[in-house]
Amino acid sequence: MQNPEVFILAIESSCDDTAAAVLHNDKVLSNVVANQLIHNQYGGVVPELASRAHQQNIVPVIDAALRKANVQKEQLSAIAFTQGPGLMGSLLVGTSFSKSLSLALNVPLIAVNHMHAHILAHFIDEEGYDKPEFPFLALTISGGHTQIVKVNSFFDMEIIGETTDDAVGEAFDKSAKILGLPYPGGPLIDKYAKEGNPKAFPFTKPKVPGLDFSFSGLKTAILYFIQKNKQQNPNFIEENLNDICASIQHTIIEILMDKIKLAVKETGITQIAIGGGVSANSGIRNTLKEAESKYGWKTFIPKFEYTTDNAAMIGIVGYQKYLSNRFETSSVVSKARIEF
DSSP: OOOTTOEEEEEEOSSSOEEEEEEETTEEEEEEEEOOGGGGGGTSOOHHHHHHHHHHHHHHHHHHHHHHHTOOGGGOOEEEEEEESSOHHHHHHHHHHHHHHHHHHTOOEEEEEHHHHHHHGGGSOOTTOOOOOSSEEEEEEOSSOEEEEEEEETTEEEEEEEBSSOOHHHHHHHHHHHTTOOSSOHHHHHHHHTTSOTTSSOOOOOOOOTTOBOOHHHHHHHHHHHHHHHHHOTTHHHHHHHHHHHHHHHHHHHHHHHHHHHHHHHHOOOEEEEESGGGGOHHHHHHHHHHHHHHOOEEEOOOGGGTSSOSHHHHHHHHHHHHTTOOBOTTOOOOSSOOO
16 A cells, blocks of 8 residues: 655756656656756766756755745655766765765665666656556667666566667767757757658668667768768758758667567567657657557657656656665765666
8 A cells, every 4th residue: 555645855967967856656746957058068968067067956956846846854755866877976966965865854765777767757647648567668768878678567677679889869969960960969850850851861770680779880871971962062961951850860760660669579568668868859759659550559658858867757766666665775876887
């Protein structure tokens, strides 16, 4: 029987967003995110600047989350935080603060794997959103990860396919950089792709055995394609931007879908859930929704605010761990790389 009064404060600081959320059982009462715009001028996240910004943001963000939730510190049942994976300096800020707050309030401390949280965000109680049933397949797609995970239960997950080189988010962002688009470029490719012809410029899909992915070859092919066409026409990108973006996005989506179809065939599981920052991509979301009627799958697409890095997803894992008493001592440490 569920405890009706479990209040989890969740803290996420794995990369360049400082986030805090308050959950009452599996319901989100607040979900506050402070973005770090300083990285835009460098074309990517600068780890040292990220950790300094976390130090500046963490207290006001947590304060805002508690105020918005109308929850007092004394009501909290536990503190959940991102242990890893991520940037070590960024993780240390969230971990250190969480340990201190847990000690000060004398409440349990719960460590959360960031990638597990992207998957289990589907179990947040949100009106209008169904929850998958175990077992299901999760496609976790972000700037640092591309994985197909067989999810047997809340704490039993198995990676059955992953990228052998670059992540899909990096493929989007690096392709955007080649096109001269500002960072982060992935959302811009999605934006321009909506107005373009996805079959205008065919790119070869990499041949990778099994359920694994590879995107480095595609990035190289896009670079050579742009260089060649710019030599012939210096205005090639400007004159064909929408079609180029649509073609890149179409190829990436096909790579993802080919592997998902193979995973369904090999496992017999037809429930598919997506998570991670790249699952905000409209092309991927639409294609997955179309697969419901096309292949007879049941697909689960999280609410937009739970796709990018956020603390609500950390909180839902924290809640499930709280129910099964999976707590940490103050000796727990951050891990830039963490066993899945």
